[in-house]
Amino acid sequence: MIKVAVIGYGNVAYHLIEHLADSPKINLAFIYSRTTKIDRELPPGCKLTASLEDIRDVDLAIIAVTDDAIAAVSCQLNVPLVVHTSGAVPMNALQNTTSKGVFYPLQSFSKVKPVRFSEIPICIESEHKSDRVLLKQLAAILGAQTYAITSEQRTYLHVAAVFANNFSNHMYAIAHEICNAHKVPFEVLQPLIQETAAKVAVLEPKKAQTGPAIRKDEKTLAKHLHLLDTNEQEIYRLLTKSIQNYGN
């Protein structure tokens, strides 16, 4: 039985609580929320608190608050192991005097959508090897796969995720805008979007590259530029150049 405190009640905390509360192998002893208001029933034996000093006698505290608040929260915790769940913050940003670690589930969370941890990779890091065992156990209880990722690697992973998630989503947003402006239902593109995303699970993205840029199909490239507004043109030109430099 692992005795846990969850610090925070944002999207990541919400789903962690959801899954930890349900597990017979976990004793979710504390939830910390500044407002002491949460929109769910407390699991039996769990205490809701707005005071970090209340949190005692647990195996670890999982900090799932905004990046900027992690340091300030951690220095008020007095538990054997403190981990945060952020992709962007190094482990040593934690200010607790006990053991430190990271438990970073790499997925985009929203409260309205249920989460299956079995489909979410968890990047773990710890000062001490024994803590890594505990974090792996915790992930296994959630049904998640773990990856040992250092703070430096996680920094790069976080910027890679901006490309893979935020920027690819912006490509969809531009496609959506173009469809809208010409009364084409965006759903027509959905299977292509899905297929493109699925393909890179089996094929290196560079090798999966198709289209006029990689073909150096100058006629189509010129035609496309002609159809776009200034912002879209700038993006089209830069990404075409970058695709051609990458090759495949």
Added chain:
Amino acid sequence: MIKVAVIGYGNVAYHLIEHLADSPKINLAFIYSRTTKIDRELPPGCKLTASLEDIRDVDLAIIAVTDDAIAAVSCQLNVPLVVHTSGAVPMNALQNTTSKGVFYPLQSFSKVKPVRFSEIPICIESEHKSDRVLLKQLAAILGAQTYAITSEQRTYLHVAAVFANNFSNHMYAIAHEICNAHKVPFEVLQPLIQETAAKVAVLEPKKAQTGPAIRKDEKTLAKHLHLLDTNEQEIYRLLTKSIQNYGN
């Protein structure tokens, strides 16, 4: 029973033949291939030819050759209805003197991967209403959904597809490169990529936008730029600016 000729033996033709040959509602009467070599058994009653003049007595010919060859092929065809399967070529590029149309399956095809037409939207267009009925029947036999899309709309759809497919894939390629350079397994990002693609089926991409750009998180943006090479920086800056201009 619809009597069909398929012109070409590229990726699209390959999968069309595969599915048309199997249907009891289709008589696949001709396959045209310049080399008269195809890597499959001919369906019963189907004639393989390298001469377009051979093709007679069918309801329609489906041209699935490279964009540049469509006009030249079409003017040699003497069948009641000629359609092409290209996203980038207007219907009127067809040079046959009989009826013209378009039957454009919007998906990225490769010969090695089986195709389910039930998951592929087909954009149709025709000069005459009666032909549209025939093209819809054909799509229904393949199990595909159809969308009535004009040549002008298709031009825009095609450039939108470059953003949704080629450019989003390039975002994956850059993410892959960053992961590789820092010995992070790219598979860690796969669930995030999948989730991002799945989300826009239920939520407008602009509304689904997350990350440091849309949050105007200047601290993280500066940190990320510092981690990237010149080409990546240029893309990061431009897409961040574009995301911020789009809003959500």
